[in-house]
Amino acid sequence: MKTLIQNAIIVNEGEQYTGSVLIEDEKIAAIVRGTSAEPIAADRIVDAAGCYLMPGAIDDHVHFRDPGLTHKADMATESRAAARGGITSVMDMPNCNPQTTTIDALEAKFADAATKCLVNHSFYLGATSDNMEEIHRIDPTQVCGLKVFMGSSTGNMLVAEEERLEAIFSESPTLIALHCEDQEVIAANTAKYKAETGCDDPDVTYHPLVRSEEACYRSTAKAVELAQRTGARIHVMHISTARELELLTAGDIAHKKITAEVCLPHLYFTDADYATYGTRIKCNPAVKSAADRDALRQALREGLIDVIGTDHAPHLPAEKVGGCLKAASGIPAIQYVLPAMLELAEEGVITLPQLVEKMAHNPAILYKVAGRGFIREGYQADLVLVRPHAPHMVDAAEIVSKCGWSPFEGHTFSHDIACTWVNGHAVYENGAFDVSVMGQRLRFEN
Numbered sequence: 034m035k036t037l038i039q040n041a042i043i044v045n046e047g048e049q050y051t052g053s054v055l056i057e058d059e060k061i062a063a064i065v066r067g068t069s070a071e072p073i074a075a076d077r078i079v080d081a082a083g084c085y086l087m088p089g090a091i092d093d094h095v096h097f098r099d100p101g102l103t104h105k106a107d108m109a110t111e112s113r114a115a116a117r118g119g120i121t122s123v124m125d126m127p128n129c130n131p132q133t134t135t136i137d138a139l140e141a142k143f144a145d146a147a148t149k150c151l152v153n154h155s156f157y158l159g160a161t162s163d164n165m166e167e168i169h170r171i172d173p174t175q176v177c178g179l180k181v182f183m184g185s186s187t188g189n190m191l192v193a194e195e196e197r198l199e200a201i202f203s204e205s206p207t208l209i210a211l212h213c214e215d216q217e218v219i220a221a222n223t224a225k226y227k228a229e230t231g232c233d234d235p236d237v238t239y240h241p242l243v244r245s246e247e248a249c250y251r252s253t254a255k256a257v258e259l260a261q262r263t264g265a266r267i268h269v270m271h272i273s274t275a276r277e278l279e280l281l282t283a284g285d286i287a288h289k290k291i292t293a294e295v296c297l298p299h300l301y302f303t304d305a306d307y308a309t310y311g312t313r314i315k316c317n318p319a320v321k322s323a324a325d326r327d328a329l330r331q332a333l334r335e336g337l338i339d340v341i342g343t344d345h346a347p348h349l350p351a352e353k354v355g356g357c358l359k360a361a362s363g364i365p366a367i368q369y370v371l372p373a374m375l376e377l378a379e380e381g382v383i384t385l386p387q388l389v390e391k392m393a394h395n396p397a398i399l400y401k402v403a404g405r406g407f408i409r410e411g412y413q414a415d416l417v418l419v420r421p422h423a424p425h426m427v428d429a430a431e432i433v434s435k436c437g438w439s440p441f442e443g444h445t446f447s448h449d450i451a452c453t454w455v456n457g458h459a460v461y462e463n464g465a466f467d468v469s470v471m472g473q474r475l476r477f478e479n
Contacts, residue, residue: 089121101130127159
């Protein structure tokens with residue numbers, strides 16, 4: 034099967050140019066610059082004039098809730114959401130049920146995903162205080178990374194002891210992805226604001242005060258110091274404060290051992306938005322000030338932050354009821370991140386080539402993903418076609434997650450995802466899904 038995507042505006046590797054891409058079966062067979070006068074033989078021709086063609090985004094940070102939490106969501110529903118949003122590969126977190134803290138549990142997730150995950154996928158092994166033997170068994174060519182929660186988490190996945198953290202940092206055979214929030218600071222703040230308000234569950238506006246700048250900075254500083262001391266390769270996820278940026282350096286991601294991710298909620302919302310959205314924008318770490326948001330945007334442009342992720346975390350509406358302590362933390366974001374970032378690009382916050390770098394190229398380089406993340410001949414045909422200036426309002430039909438709500442509901446984005454190809458297969462196109470072919474397990478170059 035040959036598909037020709039013709040006369041698109043190709044955004045790839047720092048360039049924008051008009052051209053065509055030929056897909057043959059799963060791979061990119063040819064890239065033609067300019068408008069070719071000679072016809073190219075294909076079984077299907079897609080007229081992409083006026084549309085952006087980009088490498089499919091790689092989301093390094095999702096919670097698809099499978100297994101064990103499928104009343105919220107599952108791999109089938111959330112991978113459809115990914116495809117709808119132009120995300121062609123995902124890396125899923127281990128805090129499900131059972132937790133993915135053994136190699137056997139990891140392989141069980143891969144087997145399950147092979148039957149119902151519409152996009153390409155990998156899964157993190159989760160670190161605990163007592164699973165070092167499992168960590169040693171990680172094959173870095175088969176697993177995206179090791180997830181360490183240095184802040185509160187589900188069950189026994191909080192790892193806070195200095196000796197245990199140093200062992201993990203010293204001995205992990207793969208990239209360490211980190212959730213950095215200091216539990217002692219959070220506990221002290223919780224007690225403080227409970228006492229001040231006389232309430233066991235203060236209003237959600239207290240969330241960024243409980244999960245404060247200090248909680249984030251102290252934990253991230255500890256992680257950076259440990260990485261520098263042990264030589265570990267760490268990736269600090271969902272950076273949320275301007276102060277944490279002091280701990281990062283700009284530069285070529287291929288040569289950095291300490292990298293950072295920012296997620297859509299922290300780029301898009303501020304603490305002023307709690308008045309409008311309430312617990313719908315409650316996530317961990319908390320959405321913070323406008324000054325923090327603006328600093329994160331600048332850090333993207335300057336290369337201090339390397340990757341844009343989502344921390345896609347669906348919950349049922351009933352689970353979002355409550356205040357800063359009782360309402361569940363997490364936002365479904367995967368189907369909105371690319372349209373939202375395209376909107377920010379139109380506003381001048383980030384350029385289109387920078388967007389592609391942070392959402393496709395850099396995740397591929399950082400995780401050493403084999404054969405993906407770029408529009409290159411011989412690479413897997415993971416592609417997204419974007420129709421600019423074709424606004425659509427997000428309504429209930431667009432919310433394809435089981436969770437059935439989103440802070441973006443009712444928002445009109447300025448760009449639409451026209452088609453998403455995963456391994457050369459059009460899994461989403463103009464409002465319809467083709468679920469006849471599943472995504473593939475990601476492989477990594479060691």
